[in-house]
Structures are given as C-alpha cells and as structure tokens.
Amino acid sequence: MAETASARPQVKRLRTRQKLDKTKRRIREAKEMVISIVLFLAASSSVLITAGIVGVLIYESIAFFRDVSVIEFLTGTTWTPQFANPKYGILPLVSGTLVTTAVALAVALPIGTIAAVYLSEFAPFVVRETIKPTLELLSAVPTVVYGYFALNFVAPVLQYLCSFVGIELSTFSMLSAGIVMGIMIIPYVSSLSEDAMRSVPMLLREGSYALGGNRITTAINVVIPSALSGIGAAYILGISRAIGETMIVAVAAGMQPKLTLNPTEQAATITAFIVQVSLGDLPHGSAGYQSIFAAGLVLFSMTLMFNIAGYVLRRRYHQAY
CATH class of the missing domain: 1.10.3720.10 (MetI-like)
Known part of the structure; x- marks a missing residue:
C-alpha cells in the first residue's frame, strides 16, 4: 500500500506532462498549419493576380471586338x-x-x-x-x-x-x-x-x-x-x-x-x-x-x-x- 501511495504522485506528474506535451504539440501543429496557409496564399497570389489581369483584358477586349474585326x-x-x-x-x-x-x-x-x-x-x-x-x-x-x-x-x-x-x-x-x-x-x-x-x-x-x-x-x-x-x-x-x-x-x-x-x-x-x-x-x-x-x-x-x-x-x- 505504501508503494502504491508513493507511486500515485509520479503517475499524476506523468499524466500532467503528457497533457502538456499534447497541448504543445497541438499548438505547434496549429502554428504550422497557419504558416502553411499563409505560404500557400503568398505562392498563389501571383497566379490569382495574373488570372485577374488576363480576365480583365479578355473581358474588355470582347467589347472591343464586337465593333472591330479580329x-x-x-x-x-x-x-x-x-x-x-x-x-x-x-x-x-x-x-x-x-x-x-x-x-x-x-x-x-x-x-x-x-x-x-x-x-x-x-x-x-x-x-x-x-x-x-x-x-x-x-x-x-x-x-x-x-x-x-x-x-x-x-x-x-x-x-x-x-x-x-x-x-x-x-x-x-x-x-x-x-x-x-x-x-x-x-x-x-x-x-x-x-x-x-x-x-x-x-x-x-x-x-x-x-x-x-x-x-x-x-x-x-x-x-x-x-x-x-x-x-x-x-x-x-x-x-x-x-x-x-x-x-x-x-x-x-x-x-x-x-x-x-x-x-x-x-x-x-x-x-x-x-x-x-x-x-x-x-x-x-x-x-x-x-x-x-x-x-x-x-x-x-x-x-x-x-x-x-x-x-x-x-x-x-x-x-x-
């Protein structure tokens, strides 16, 4: 019984440490996810901007080519x-x-x-x-x-x-x-x-x-x-x-x-x-x-x-x- 009583604080500390490690891991994963999203948006911004430019050019050019033959x-x-x-x-x-x-x-x-x-x-x-x-x-x-x-x-x-x-x-x-x-x-x-x-x-x-x-x-x-x-x-x-x-x-x-x-x-x-x-x-x-x-x-x-x-x-x- 004495050994069991002395082991309880160690088990409690171990569980507390595991919870802290799990919390830190979740925070790290959340940070990595946010960073991944930011990097993805930064990488795709040039593509989106280019697509927007091309879209505007094509849209306005269609109106022009209604009056002028290609x-x-x-x-x-x-x-x-x-x-x-x-x-x-x-x-x-x-x-x-x-x-x-x-x-x-x-x-x-x-x-x-x-x-x-x-x-x-x-x-x-x-x-x-x-x-x-x-x-x-x-x-x-x-x-x-x-x-x-x-x-x-x-x-x-x-x-x-x-x-x-x-x-x-x-x-x-x-x-x-x-x-x-x-x-x-x-x-x-x-x-x-x-x-x-x-x-x-x-x-x-x-x-x-x-x-x-x-x-x-x-x-x-x-x-x-x-x-x-x-x-x-x-x-x-x-x-x-x-x-x-x-x-x-x-x-x-x-x-x-x-x-x-x-x-x-x-x-x-x-x-x-x-x-x-x-x-x-x-x-x-x-x-x-x-x-x-x-x-x-x-x-x-x-x-x-x-x-x-x-x-x-x-x-x-x-x-x-």
Whole structure:
C-alpha cells in the first residue's frame, strides 16, 4: 500500500506532462498549419493576380471586338483610333515594339553577358564588390529620366554620328530609344547571369584547368553552358522588361504609329499608345478607349510567347547536355 501511495504522485506528474506535451504539440501543429496557409496564399497570389489581369483584358477586349474585326485588328497596317474614320490595325504598334526591343537586346545582351563573365571569372573580389552594386544602381534610375536622357543626349550624338555617313536621323527615333532601353536592362542581364555563373561548382572549373584549359576557355566552354538556365532566365527577364517599357519609348520614340522596321524612323509602341489613350484623349467606353485592352492583350501574349520559348530552349539544352 505504501508503494502504491508513493507511486500515485509520479503517475499524476506523468499524466500532467503528457497533457502538456499534447497541448504543445497541438499548438505547434496549429502554428504550422497557419504558416502553411499563409505560404500557400503568398505562392498563389501571383497566379490569382495574373488570372485577374488576363480576365480583365479578355473581358474588355470582347467589347472591343464586337465593333472591330479580329482579322482587321491582327492584319491591318493602319492604326488611327483618334481619327474621324478610325482604323485599328495593330501591326504598326507591334513592329515598333519589336524593333525597339531588338535594338535594346542588341545592346544589353552582349554587354550584360560580357560584364557577367568578367565579374564572375576574372574580377578580383574588391573590384567585383565595387562594380556590381554600382552597375545595379542603373536599375534604380526612373525610366522617365532615361527617356529624357535618350532625347537630349543620345539622340543628338546619334544625329552627329549619322551625319558622317549621310543618314538623316530625327530627334525622335526607335534607335535612340532602343539604345537607352538596352542600357537600362544591362543590370538585369549582368546581375542575374553573374549569380548563375557564380553558382557553378568550383570542381568543374578545376577539372577544366586540370585538362589544360585557361580561364577564358573555362568560362566559355564550362561555366556558361553550366549556367545557361540562369543566363536564359536573365535574357527572358530582359526581353520582357524591354517589351513592357513605357516612358522611354513614349518620350524618345516619336509616338507615331508607323509600320516600319527601320530603327532610324519614328514609331509608336503598344505601351506608348496605352499611355497616350490613358491620358484622356478618347472618351471612356468608346471603341478607341477599349482598344487599349486589346493592345494590352497582344502585349501580354507576346511576353508569354517569349517566356514559353525561353523555357523550351532551356529545357532542350539541359536534355542535350
């Protein structure tokens, strides 16, 4: 009986401890569930926002296409929604968008990639830690500042240079806008590409050095192919950033919808037209106003196609290597 009496407090303490452990476990599980829900909502928010944007574009575009033929919209070569006899051919805006983007990529991709290779493979630590933050400051400059930089500095310089070869260049041109757009997206390309190259294991570099490769050979034949997924992501981000740029082309490209592939001429892009109409030049609810949603849907589709193409190319490359 004495042993039983002495064992009762121990049993009671054991049961109390078990209850406390169970309570703590339930509290921990509840916290984990709340955290899981918050993380799920955060992860799905981008999907929901994208779906909302697409829904708005499609809904408003349907109202536009009740008045305008889809075939005329996609194949027409005249874009004059503000005229008495409006025309809604999107091709002039698409050509202006693609030309300015091509000029920007011709500037940003080579310079950004070369800068990434230098920072990753050749630059000393002190130089890399100085140049990279300085280069990334370019992405912090407001785009309207880039626009006036293109208009007041780059355009006069290009006019002076073109005069030597007999080319007349207007103050407003896709060339000056595209060059400045390329300067603007260099930090995106160089920073992400450099991060991808730095993540390549050092063993791969050492294996190349052991086989007699020098630093440039290792960078071209080992590091860049191994980091192609990250470099491709940087390129896609640069393309998407160039296609969606607004203020630079609105200030420096000319705002004249013209079907041309000549970068020395003036043109309007899809984003520049959206800005122009959003300022109130056309009444709300009219076909001209609703055309900005149809143009936005085309812009979204172009960006989506570039992202899908980049994903397919990266996947094929990984399969090949």
